[in-house]
Amino acid sequence: MTCHSICQPCVVDLNTGNIGSVLNMLTRIGVRPQVIVSPTDTSMRAPVIFPGVGHFSHLSRALDDLGWRAWFNRVHQDDLPILGICLGAQLMCETSEEGSGTGLGWIKAKVCRFPETTPSGLKLRIPHMGWQTFSPPDSCLPFAAPAGRMYYAHSYYIAPTVDAAQSPYQSQYGGVKFAAAVRSRNAIGLQFHPEKSHRHGMALLRNWVLWAQELCV
Amino acid sequence: MSVLATPYIQPLQPPTPRFIVALTTLNGRLVRTRNFKTPIYVGDPINAVKIFSDKSADELVLLEIGQDPFDTRRESIIRDIATEAFMPISYGGGIKTIEHVRIVIRSGFEKVVLNTVIHESPNLVKDAANEFGAQAVVGSIDVARNWLRGEHVRSHSGRYATKRKPEDWAKYCEDLGCGELLLTSIDRDGTMSGYDTDLIARVSAVVSIPVISLGGAGAIEHLRSALSAGASAVAAGSMFVFHGPRRAVLINYPNSEIVLR
Numbered sequence: 001m002t003c004h005s006i007c008q009p010c011v012v013d014l015n016t017g018n019i020g021s022v023l024n025m026l027t028r029i030g031v032r033p034q035v036i037v038s039p040t041d042t043s044m045r046a047p048v049i050f051p052g053v054g055h056f057s058h059l060s061r062a063l064d065d066l067g068w069r070a071w072f073n074r075v076h077q078d079d080l081p082i083l084g085i086c087l088g089a090q091l092m093c094e095t096s097e098e099g100s101g102t103g104l105g106w107i108k109a110k111v112c113r114f115p116e117t118t119p120s121g122l123k124l125r126i127p128h129m130g131w132q133t134f135s136p137p138d139s140c141l142p143f144a145a146p147a148g149r150m151y152y153a154h155s156y157y158i159a160p161t162v163d164a165a166q167s168p169y170q171s172q173y174g175g176v177k178f179a180a181a182v183r184s185r186n187a188i189g190l191q192f193h194p195e196k197s198h199r200h201g202m203a204l205l206r207n208w209v210l211w212a213q214e215l216c217v
Numbered sequence: 218m219s220v221l222a223t224p225y226i227q228p229l230q231p232p233t234p235r236f237i238v239a240l241t242t243l244n245g246r247l248v249r250t251r252n253f254k255t256p257i258y259v260g261d262p263i264n265a266v267k268i269f270s271d272k273s274a275d276e277l278v279l280l281e282i283g284q285d286p287f288d289t290r291r292e293s294i295i296r297d298i299a300t301e302a303f304m305p306i307s308y309g310g311g312i313k314t315i316e317h318v319r320i321v322i323r324s325g326f327e328k329v330v331l332n333t334v335i336h337e338s339p340n341l342v343k344d345a346a347n348e349f350g351a352q353a354v355v356g357s358i359d360v361a362r363n364w365l366r367g368e369h370v371r372s373h374s375g376r377y378a379t380k381r382k383p384e385d386w387a388k389y390c391e392d393l394g395c396g397e398l399l400l401t402s403i404d405r406d407g408t409m410s411g412y413d414t415d416l417i418a419r420v421s422a423v424v425s426i427p428v429i430s431l432g433g434a435g436a437i438e439h440l441r442s443a444l445s446a447g448a449s450a451v452a453a454g455s456m457f458v459f460h461g462p463r464r465a466v467l468i469n470y471p472n473s474e475i476v477l478r
Contacts, residue, residue: 018349020325024300053322053349087350116425125427125449127352127396130232131275137225151276151305153327153352155396164224171227180227196305196327198273 007216009047009209010034012088014062022051022085025195029206039071047212048075051195052087056111056156059091060101072104081212082187089182089189090158098156106184109161118174127155128173134180134192134200140168141181141188143211148200150180150192158182158191186215235275235450236440238457238470239431240265242310244283245294249455251407253359253375256282259458262294265468267301269457272470274304278330278355278399278429278452281310282374287317292324299325307355309399310374313338318345322353330399332357333372335390336379342393351396355429358386360416361403368416375403383416384423391424398424399452402432409435409455414446421447437471 009026011033013019019035026033026049033049050072052059063069075082084092093103096111103111114126135147157178161167167179171191182189188208194201240262241248247265248256262279269277279298285291295308308321309330318329318341334341335356345354359375360383362368370381379386387398400420402413412433421428427449434440434453443451457470 018322018325018327018353020299020323021327024325025303027300028303053353055347055350058347123425125425127427128232129352129397129427130235130450132227132230132232135227140225153305155351160224167224169225169227172229173232175229177226193305193327196303198270198303202303 007046007213008032008034009049009212010036010044011049011051012068013037014052014059014066014068018053019051021193022049022195025202025205026209029202029209031209038066039068042071042074045080045216047209047216048080048082049085050082050088050091051085052091054087055099056087056090056096056103057099057101059087060099060103063091063104069104076104076106076185076187079186079215081208081215083208083212084187084189085195086154086191086193089191090156092182092184092187092189093158096156106187107158107161107166107182107189108163109159109167109179109182111156112159113156114173114176118176120175122174124174124176127153128157129153132171132180132192134169134171136169136181141183142186143207145204145207146200148197148203150194150197150201152192154191158189234444234448235429236471237276237278237429237450237452238269238274239278239280239452239454241454242279242281242283244285245281245291248282249407249458250282253282253403253406263297263301266298266306268468269470270302270304274470276305276307276450277302278307278309280330281308283310285311287311287313292320295321295326296324309355309357313341315341315344315348318349322349328353328355328397330355330357331395332359333374335393336372339393342390342395346394346396351394351426354395355397355399356387356390356393356395357399357401358383358390358420359401359403360413371403384419387420387424387428391426395426397427397429399429399431400448405433407455408433409459411435411439412443412446412448412451414442417443417446417448421449
């Protein structure tokens with residue numbers, strides 16, 4: 001499967017998750033997403049979207065078994081744009097408390113499970129499910145992201161990194177700070193689901209696509 | 218394109234509770250029920266989902282109550298609905314196997330709602346949670362009260378009574394791996410007379426996953442009282458679809474940020 005000719009975004013399908021909603025949203029914003037199911041095209045220059053639902057160690061194993069790990073590292077090293085969503089963002093980190101696998105290690109962070117009680121001693125309902133305002137300052141992300149509500153659904157979170165540049169936008173649930181957006185080179189990870197966040201998510205994805213396509217020409 | 222020296226940290230704010238639209242279909246036709254009975258045809262589900270998506274509804278749950286098998290016709294309805302929903306959306310009804318779960322999730326739904334199958338083959342909850350994460354599996358619990366059995370859980374869209382008590386069943390669903398519970402009072406369904414807040418309080422006290430209350434919402438005060446009883450999210454059906462004392466069909470969705478803050 002090639003996608004380099006027209007620079008349409010490629011959606012990575014590790015056959016473990018929900019790529020339907022990402023494809024639906026991309027189609028709605030007027031791009032023609034390509035689905036890549038195996039890392040055969042090693043010279044591809046196109047925006048890459050890595051959506052993920054499921055289990056950290058399952059996806060980590062799929063990275064190794066199918067040869068995706070080297071493919072992702074090459075794309076990352078070449079400074080090509082990658083957008084990780086939810087578990088896709090968590091896979092950019094080093095390790096996770098959800099199983100034993102290793103991530104891609106671009107973000108120097110650990111993925112942790114939300115504690116059962118808040119720092120102030122209240123019961124914390126897990127997963128964190130719901131809407132939070134995302135309003136990044138201008139210099140936070142390399143593309144414009146207008147302020148708006150975004151949808152979160154996760155039991156594990158990316159701990160803020162020591163290097164602030166890697167977790168430029170942090171949010172909180174029950175008093176626990178977590179990275180809502182992470183960045184390493186041109187790889188961006190989002191903990192929330194822009195593909196399920198109405199017009200705000202749509203605007204963010206559209207802006208990412210425009211920025212990402214420019215990097216690929 | 219410089220990056221901030223210090224991260225932007227969003228101030229701590231209590232998340233706005235989700236205000237969820239619950240739509241019921243009978244073999245693919247949108248209906249409203251009362252006490253899970255007397256379905257009234259109110260329209261086309263694809264169109265309704267599109268309207269709620271355009272109105273930026275927080276989330277939508279679609280429940281199929283018909284007894285038709287999970288076949289290709291149903292698959293195509295599921296796909297058509299998913300393409301109109303740019304919000305979190307869940308599907309329940311007739312899901313029996315992991316293959317059904319995959320069809321629903323791959324179409325673009327975030328979550329599956331499981332009810333009867335938890336009584337028949339509870340391992341499906343584990344399999345689905347392993348493959349798609351706990352956040353993708355909603356355990357649905359339908360509760361009724363009567364003079365013979367007292368308060369009990371019912372399966373098969375309310376047709377069969379079980380001996381389970383709601384609190385015990387809720388805990389069991391959580392232990393199996395459900396990431397969320399949809400707690401429905403059959404007695405309040407379609408009445409718009411208020412949630413069973415006592416039931417909500419008891420169930421949400423025994424689990425640590427979010428509990429969504431459904432059945433009885435007719436006014437904003439009802440939503441607030443369910444949340445103070447312990448619900449993490451509130452769902453309603455008739456309230457969004459019926460308007461006025463004559464229950465005229467009119468789709469509306471109040472702004473949840475104004476209503477529930």
